[in-house]
Amino acid sequence: MAMLLLATYASSHSALRAEQGLRAAGLQVELIPVPRQVRSDCGFGLLAEVPDGDLLARSGAQDLWRVTEPAAGQLRRTYEPYL
Amino acid sequence: MSPTCRTLDARGLPCPQPVILARKALAEGGFDTLEVTVDDAASRENLLKFGAYARCLVEAVDEGGLTRIRLTPQGLDPAPALADACPLPAGAAGGGPVEVVLLSADGIGQGDPDLARLLLRGFIYTLTEAERVPRRLLLMNSGVKLAVEGSESLANLRKLEARGVEVLACGTCLEFFGLTSLLAVGGITNMYELAGHLMEGPTLTLG
Numbered sequence: 180m181a182m183l184l185l186a187t188y189a190s191s192h193s194a195l196r197a198e199q200g201l202r203a204a205g206l207q208v209e210l211i212p213v214p215r216q217v218r219s220d221c222g223f224g225l226l227a228e229v230p231d232g233d234l235l236a237r238s239g240a241q242d243l244w245r246v247t248e249p250a251a252g253q254l255r256r257t258y259e260p261y262l
Numbered sequence: 263m264s265p266t267c268r269t270l271d272a273r274g275l276p277c278p279q280p281v282i283l284a285r286k287a288l289a290e291g292g293f294d295t296l297e298v299t300v301d302d303a304a305s306r307e308n309l310l311k312f313g314a315y316a317r318c319l320v321e322a323v324d325e326g327g328l329t330r331i332r333l334t335p336q337g338l339d340p341a342p343a344l345a346d347a348c349p350l351p352a353g354a355a356g357g358g359p360v361e362v363v364l365l366s367a368d369g370i371g372q373g374d375p376d377l378a379r380l381l382l383r384g385f386i387y388t389l390t391e392a393e394r395v396p397r398r399l400l401l402m403n404s405g406v407k408l409a410v411e412g413s414e415s416l417a418n419l420r421k422l423e424a425r426g427v428e429v430l431a432c433g434t435c436l437e438f439f440g441l442t443s444l445l446a447v448g449g450i451t452n453m454y455e456l457a458g459h460l461m462e463g464p465t466l467t468l469g
Binding site for chain 2: 191195209210212222223251252255
């Protein structure tokens with residue numbers, strides 16, 4: 180089953196490189212600013228709907244976070260570590 | 263012929279959705295009176311303000327936790343910008359809230375253009391999650407590239423529009439870049455309107 184994951188990277192260069200590579204591999208990704216509660220060396224991460232974390236992990240990600248869409252009436256997504 | 267009435271059930275919908283639905287219905291027309299049912303105080307207040315702003319005759323009937331608001335258009339332009347109807351929170355000390363954001367380029371700041379574009383994409387995404395949004399987002403010069411087919415920010419600009427932000431792109435700039443036919447979100451405007459909006463309240467310029 181597909182799930183929404185956020186991959187964080189060690190640098191913005193790595194994030195941009197990963198974005199290009201993952202798109203070339205046919206994955207739809209969105210580059211977004213990393214929220215405050217998510218730790219990362221770079222301020223941007225890649226959001227993608229994937230069956231598991233393999234592809235994102237292989238893109239050079241520092242950490243993976245499981246993302247939950249905002250509840251009704253809320254604006255922000257929530258994040259928890261994806262192990 | 264007897265007056266016609268269209269009804270909208272907006273119970274359970276958070277602001278500004280009831281106002282968005284009402285605005286859409288008023289824009290479509292085809293009735294004399296629009297009756298919107300809501301079940302929370304914020305939506306009730308916002309619809310009353312919206313109705314007045316949209317030059318409607320406004321009546322509200324409260325019963326058992328529900329309010330039926332009847333809007334009867336009186337003027338020529340019943341579909342104004344939504345953010346005008348959903349009031350912004352009180353301003354921070356020392357200055358009012360930003361009413362207009364001007365994006366005068368497709369990136370933020372000088373230096374590396376890839377970094378500039380990355381920062382602006384990030385800013386637009388973050389605005390979609392912000393408690394406070396501006397009334398208007400004005401796009402000028404290469405800022406218009408954000409609103410055309412293929413833009414990375416298209417989905418997020420549409421989200422902002424759904425939250426009531428009016429997105430307006432400079433027509434001269436679209437034409438200059440040959441992008442007029444590719445505009446995919448917001449409207450096209452001219453310098454008179456842009457200048458008017460830039461002078462109407464606190465403006466944040468990024469570009």
